[in-house]
Amino acid sequence: MTGGAGFIGSAVVRRLIAQTEAAVCVVDKLTYAGNLASLAPVSADPRYRFEKADIADGERMRAIFADFDPDIVLHLAAESHVDRSIDGPGAFIETNIVGSYVLLQEALRHWRGLEGGRRERFRFHHISTDEVFGSLGPDGLFDEATAYAPNSPYSASKAASDHLVRAWHHTYGLPTLVTNCSNNYGPYHFPEKLIPLMIINGIEGKPLPIYGNGLNVRDWLYVEDHAEALLLVAQNGRSGETYAIGGSAEMSNRQVVEAICALLDELRPDPAGPHARLITYVADRPGHDARYAIDAGKIRRELGWAPRQSFESGLRRTVEWYLAHQDWWNDIRSGVYRGERLGTGAAP
Ligand code: NAD
Numbered sequence: 001m002t003g004g005a006g007f008i009g010s011a012v013v014r015r016l017i018a019q020t021e022a023a024v025c026v027v028d029k030l031t032y033a034g035n036l037a038s039l040a041p042v043s044a045d046p047r048y049r050f051e052k053a054d055i056a057d058g059e060r061m062r063a064i065f066a067d068f069d070p071d072i073v074l075h076l077a078a079e080s081h082v083d084r085s086i087d088g089p090g091a092f093i094e095t096n097i098v099g100s101y102v103l104l105q106e107a108l109r110h111w112r113g114l115e116g117g118r119r120e121r122f123r124f125h126h127i128s129t130d131e132v133f134g135s136l137g138p139d140g141l142f143d144e145a146t147a148y149a150p151n152s153p154y155s156a157s158k159a160a161s162d163h164l165v166r167a168w169h170h171t172y173g174l175p176t177l178v179t180n181c182s183n184n185y186g187p188y189h190f191p192e193k194l195i196p197l198m199i200i201n202g203i204e205g206k207p208l209p210i211y212g213n214g215l216n217v218r219d220w221l222y223v224e225d226h227a228e229a230l231l232l233v234a235q236n237g238r239s240g241e242t243y244a245i246g247g248s249a250e251m252s253n254r255q256v257v258e259a260i261c262a263l264l265d266e267l268r269p270d271p272a273g274p275h276a277r278l279i280t281y282v283a284d285r286p287g288h289d290a291r292y293a294i295d296a297g298k299i300r301r302e303l304g305w306a307p308r309q310s311f312e313s314g315l316r317r318t319v320e321w322y323l324a325h326q327d328w329w330n331d332i333r334s335g336v337y338r339g340e341r342l343g344t345g346a347a348p
Contacts, residue, residue: 002027002055002103003077005034007189008127011227012074017042025068028077029054037328038188055099061106071118072234073107075100076127078158081192085154086286096157100126104168111174125177125234126165130246131155132180135289143295144242151287175239179230182246182294186223186314187321191329198257199322200329202264202275212284214254217291221247222314225307232303246294249311263319
């Protein structure tokens with residue numbers, strides 16, 4: 001698995017080790033977003049192995065394929081933060097496009113060397129985003145047939161990698177899967193993203209900055225529900241297919257922040273007053289998409305998946321987790337990230 005030290009990847013690794021017999025090799029460059037502390041719960045397991053490597057390094061990828069000999073590749077490594085892609089798109093081109101290309105080439109070489117049932121079963125599963133579809137108006141939903149219309153350097157780089165995966169299937173026959181998922185939230189989420197930033201700032205009594213008028217809508221999915229969907233698709237999805245994954249939980253950014261404030265008022269009352277007093281509105285992100293929402297009917301019909309958490313229950317778990325794991329985010333804020341600009345906190 002690539003990107004296993006990140007937010008979603010680490011949730012998938014923890015699930016794989018806890019709930020399956022699988023052996024997992026995490027390949028991760030440990031950029032600012034990679035955090036081995038998120039893998040601490042599995043680090044002593046003999047079925048877990050970690051390789052610090054860049055997916056754009058073909059020689060390393062070839063050596064890891066040869067040594068670990070995987071049946072499934074789960075490709076999550078990416079530069080993933082829209083604000084950073086606006087400030088510096090280069091790393092997004094390098095990792096999301098060039099890195100995905102290198103990985104596809106090495107996966108193809110590996111797959112061609114497999115025999116019989118292993119060759120049949122092999123899958124290259126590319127984990128992508130609904131942001132590749134651009135922005136919705138007030139109505140309608142994204143699904144697997146939606147035309148691509150990426151608007152940010154991040155989403156354009158993810159769209160490019162989706163197209164490369166599609167081409168490696170159609171041109172070379174590589175057994176691929178693509179999933180396009182809506183916004184995730186939950187434990188171990190890096191503090192620059194909207195929900196963790198607002199929870200942590202709220203705990204610390206700092207301003208809660210919302211982009212523009214706060215009416216941009218996202219469809220939120222609890223990360224454990226995404227991890228479950230990914231394993232279902234990786235094991236039972238049909239080769240060459242795409243699956244859209246979403247939480248059917250549309251919320252404006254303002255609603256999300258207000259819900260966090262209400263939970264903090266209940267779980268960690270601030271003597272200075274309700275947390276909503278900390279909300280401020282800041283200049284909008286350039287090219288900010290108005291609305292994303294997913295029709296997850298295909299994965300529900302074909303694979304029987306549905307989210308287990310409502311937005312309310314998932315958000316409560318998330319706020320409780322951040323309250324109970326201040327060490328995890330304090331280490332990020334004080335050490336590794338010193339000197340870096342954290343996002344101003346609108347949509348991820
Ligand atoms: P993240 O930023 O938390 O983690 C990314 C991981 O990739 C980090 O551990 C980082 O060290 C690693 N990485 C980055 N560049 C690398 C490179 N060149 N080589 C090896 N490793 C590298 O991201 P996330 O939120 O966990 O997202 C994982 C994947 O899911 C991404 O592909 C993202 O586009 C996609 N996705 C994310 C969301 C979301 O809401 N977070 C939604 C849909 C899809």
